[in-house]
Amino acid sequence: MDVVYLCSPNNPTGAVATREQLTAWVEYARGHGAVIIFDAAYAEFISDPELPRSIYEIEGVKECAIELTSFSKLSGFTGVRLGWAVVPYALRTEDSEDGELNRMWNRRQSTFFNGASNIAQSGGVAAVSDAGKRESRELVAYYMENAWIIRAALRELGLDVTGGDNAPYLWVKTPGGLGSWEFFDQLLEQTQVVVTPGTGFGSAGEGYVRFSAFGHRENIEAAVQSIRDNLKFWLRAKSRELKRSQFLVGCTRHLKLESHRA
Numbered sequence: 001m002d003v004v005y006l007c008s009p010n011n012p013t014g015a016v017a018t019r020e021q022l023t024a025w026v027e028y029a030r031g032h033g034a035v036i037i038f039d040a041a042y043a044e045f046i047s048d049p050e051l052p053r054s055i056y057e058i059e060g061v062k063e064c065a066i067e068l069t070s071f072s073k074l075s076g077f078t079g080v081r082l083g084w085a086v087v088p089y090a091l092r093t094e095d096s097e098d099g100e101l102n103r104m105w106n107r108r109q110s111t112f113f114n115g116a117s118n119i120a121q122s123g124g125v126a127a128v129s130d131a132g133k134r135e136s137r138e139l140v141a142y143y144m145e146n147a148w149i150i151r152a153a154l155r156e157l158g159l160d161v162t163g164g165d166n167a168p169y170l171w172v173k174t175p176g177g178l179g180s181w182e183f184f185d186q187l188l189e190q191t192q193v194v195v196t197p198g199t200g201f202g203s204a205g206e207g208y209v210r211f212s213a214f215g216h217r218e219n220i221e222a223a224v225q226s227i228r229d230n231l232k233f234w235l236r237a238k239s240r241e242l243k244r245s246q247f248l249v250g251c252t253r254h255l256k257l258e259s260h261r262a
Contacts (some may be wrong), residue, residue, distance in 0.1 A: 002034035006055070009042040012201050012210040013171040014163015016051045022058050029064035033094045035101075036065040041083070044074045044140050046166045062088040066105070073168070075127040075136045082120040085109075143168050146220045147213035153224040154211070157232055170211040171198075175235055183209055191226040 004025060008017040017025075029036050038055040046053050055065050070083030087105045090098060116124075126132045151164035160173035172195075174183040180197035187193050187209070196212070198205025213220070 002029075002032055004029060004034055004036045005039070006036060007039040007041075009045055009163075009167035009169075011042065011167075012169055012196065012198070012205070014165075014167035014169040015171070016046060016048075016166045019050070019052050019058070022052060022055055026055070026058045026061045026064060030060060034064065035091070035093055036061075038065055038067045039069075040067055041070045041073050042167055043069060044136070045144060045168055047144070048166050051166060056086070062090045063092060066091065071124055071127055074140065075123075075132065076139060077120070077123065077127075080120050080123065082116050082124050142217070143213045146215060146217065149220055149224055150211050150213060153228055156228070157235055164211075164213070168213040170213070172209050172211060174198075174207050174209060177207075180206055180209055187227075187231070191223070191230045193223045193226060 006017065006022075006025060008022075009015070010017075025036060028034065036055065040054060043053040052058065055061050055067055065088075067086040068083065069086075071077035072081070072083065085105070087102050089102050091101045092098060093101065127136060147164040147168055147170060151161055151170055154161045154170065154172060159175060162171040164170040174180060178186070180199045184195060184197045187195055196210040198208030198210065201210075215223075
């Protein structure tokens with residue numbers, strides 16, 4: 001049995017799966033007897049009405065998908081650990097019967113865990129109250145404004161940025177072909193701002209860094225101002241260095257070509 005893991009909005013890239021993309025995955029899972037594990041922990045950060053917040057918005061998905069979500073990001077529960085899983089009774093794979101995977105999941109959870117603490121559960125009840133929902137929405141909006149502030153500053157500097165519009169994370173391509181850790185070092189040295197090197201999320205993250213919008217506004221604004229004031233000079237110097245390097249490479253190739261013709 002294949003298991004497909006999808007996280008949307010995605011951590012670390014901040015990208016969000018479209019309805020068409022999720023439909024393609026559902027069709028694959030149904031056609032191959034696979035199960036999709038859909039991580040929707042950041043779903044409440046989606047503001048675009050065209051983007052699905054739940055995989056269960058896709059037709060036929062109850063037969064092939066489990067959805068996971070959490071209070072961690074929605075209501076600031078990080079570290080307290082409280083969330084939930086949706087395991088449809090209709091979920092099945094290969095030769096399983098209706099309800100079999102649901103019962104297996106319940107057995108696994110009951111065997112491995114004794115349940116969330118009373119403190120966490122009380123917090124969850126408060127979070128889904130009318131007042132809790134209102135405060136959670138305000139918290140999400142606050143962090144998304146942070147994300148917009150960061151994204152605007154990075155794009156002003158000409159950096160390639162993904163995310164920050166429907167997710168609290170921004171995935172930024174390192175300039176000038178720098179490695180993730182090299183750009184991390186430059187940001188720390190030039191601006192005193194700390195990001196997460198893309199390689200921390202696996203080898204495919206090389207050449208990227210992740211910015212996070214989770215923070216106090218005054219800290220976000222101070223970090224952005226430092227980036228504007230200090231990084232732009234370094235980026236200009238790096239751009240001139242890259243152009244000079246490309247020019248020298250071009251000259252070398254031309255000389256080799258002329259030498260070969262001679």
